[in-house]
Amino acid sequence: YQNILKSVLEKKKLLAVLIDPDKFPVENAASFLQKVNTSQATHVFVGGSTVDDFVTEILVLEIKKYTQLPVVLFPGDVTQITNKADAILFLSLISGRNPEYLIGKHIKAVSKLQRSTLEVVPTGYLLIESGKVTAVERVTGEKPLSRSNIQEVADTAYAGQLLGMKLIYLEAGSGAQSALTRTMISEVKKTLNIPLIVGGGIRSKQQLDEAYKAGADLVVIGTAFEEHTTFFEELKREKHYESP
Ligand code: 1GP
Numbered sequence: 001y002q003n004i005l006k007s008v009l010e011k012k013k014l015l016a017v018l019i020d021p022d023k024f025p026v027e028n029a030a031s032f033l034q035k036v037n038t039s040q041a042t043h044v045f046v047g048g049s050t051v052d053d054f055v056t057e058i059l060v061l062e063i064k065k066y067t068q069l070p071v072v073l074f075p076g077d078v079t080q081i082t083n084k085a086d087a088i089l090f091l092s093l094i095s096g097r098n099p100e101y102l103i104g105k106h107i108k109a110v111s112k113l114q115r116s117t118l119e120v121v122p123t124g125y126l127l128i129e130s131g132k133v134t135a136v137e138r139v140t141g142e143k144p145l146s147r148s149n150i151q152e153v154a155d156t157a158y159a160g161q162l163l164g165m166k167l168i169y170l171e172a173g174s175g176a177q178s179a180l181t182r183t184m185i186s187e188v189k190k191t192l193n194i195p196l197i198v199g200g201g202i203r204s205k206q207q208l209d210e211a212y213k214a215g216a217d218l219v220v221i222g223t224a225f226e227e228h229t230t231f232f233e234e235l236k237r238e239k240h241y242e243s244p
Pocket residue numbers: 018171172173174175176198199200201202220221222223224
């Protein structure tokens with residue numbers, strides 16, 4: 001978390017590649033991570049809405065073999081918690097009203113977290129309407145916040161900050177038809193003084209840069225990399241040339 005804060009202070013934008021253990025063949029880890037390493041990605045997030053038991057741990061161990069980037073759990077359920085990662089986004093679905101996703105799952109996670117060395121980062125998670133029903137909506141049974149009610153989204157994010165969340169994650173949902181608008185991102189960013197994560201439906205370098213310009217500190221991309229690993233080519237890490 002301190003590294004994220006430092007990057008925000010230095011105005012360095014962050015990019016997380018999201019790997020969903022349910023969709024990702026473990027045997028692809030070496031070649032996939034090689035591409036991640038040459039891109040501008042700064043984090044690897046691991047998680048999904050529905051994942052079989054133990055799959056996450058096997059995948060995290062494999063990812064760790066091929067990258068030095070921090071591996072952060074973005075869990076859809078308690079079963080996805082593994083001590084082999086570096087940190088966990090302790091997500092509370094504050095856009096919803098389902099106690100299970102506000103505090104229930106968290107209590108069930110306690111015994112695992114007490115035994116782990118994971119850095120736990122309290123994160124206010126807001127699901128925003130994206131044009132189709134997303135996996136998060138299906139699994140949690142929670143309706144997303146309306147795209148047109150920006151004030152409600154901004155107030156919810158700010159309430160999360162007041163409750164002590166260390167990050168706010170604005171989520172359009174994996175594979176969202178349309179990514180979140182610049183206005184939505186910038187209005188939420190204006191109200192916060194904690195880092196803002198944005199994800200869902202971002203499929204091009206242009207959309208990524210727009211999200212950054214609007215105020216996202218860290219962007220999460222999953223589907224675009226799953227569909228075309230050539231997308232990494234567009235996001236090559238900038239070379240730093242030494243002056244002569
Ligand atoms: C999903 O925000 C992430 O939780 C990433 O979404 O898969 O659409 O990139 P995509």
